[in-house]
Amino acid sequence: MWRYAIPVVLLAVLGVFLTRGLTLNPGYVPSPFIGKPAPEFSLPALKDPNATVSSDIFDGQLSLLNVWATWCVGCRQEHGFLVELAQSSGIPIYGLNWKDDRDTALRWLDRLGDPYVASAFDADGDVAIDWGVYGAPETFLVDQHGTVLHKHIAPLTAEIWRDRFVPIITERCGSLPCPLVGAE
Template structure:
């Protein structure tokens, strides 16, 4: 019995080592989403740019658009922001923002200082919409079709290479539908 107990810690360490080793080969950008093909979850949240007003998921219907989860506390969001500005202002891509678990004054300063690529932003200070979307963290971007259905999800910051390789083909296909 004592011999078995001596090898128990070794077995635990080997088991943990296997799972950690396996984790090295997982791609964190390929996080599955159970919401692909389903409507954007229902929400009614404050509109960042228009205090006192709210937005709902209905605002996302009518044209193919991006839904971008962002926050001022997120360093990757700052890296992504110039590309979002280019998408919105040079390429005419409609982007809706979800200011995720953030403070309204900080978000307004951010947009004032760095520019606003968003058609509209909702304030998700408690993270309820983020939770319903299955967000792991910011930034994350969803492609929403004309009917308000989630068609693609990207975790992490966007850049031109990722846009052209992963999102643009889906975006163009949905625009043609």
């Protein structure tokens, strides 16, 4: 009797784990930075290698940091929405151009539009590693104190913006736009 019960119990346990696995979102990778200070960085600006883009961009304002590259298919998919979002949301979008060719990236922005207040040029990918980037595109919501509020992996869409970002922003601000300059 017991020799038949053990395989049945093991099969039932395995079934529970498999059923649970079907309900998980394979695209969700939690960020260890949620609720913590954003990693500090200082990189040359994409448009002007003599200028610097640093983590100081987050001081005093709610912002987005979007990791992108011209070789990234998902980045091309989300780009039109980012241009629209930059014009309509009131929230500054900063770019982290990751392991890309500077000239190709500049042509991309000239041709498709530039949603970024500034883009940092991360040629070696070291800053992206510090941010825990798995692949482009990834978008981080950072508050006025430099605390990471949310991380999204995959192309940003209007639905994702509405369902995942806006609730966090309205919780902080009450509405869009949300300047948060000097706000606590």
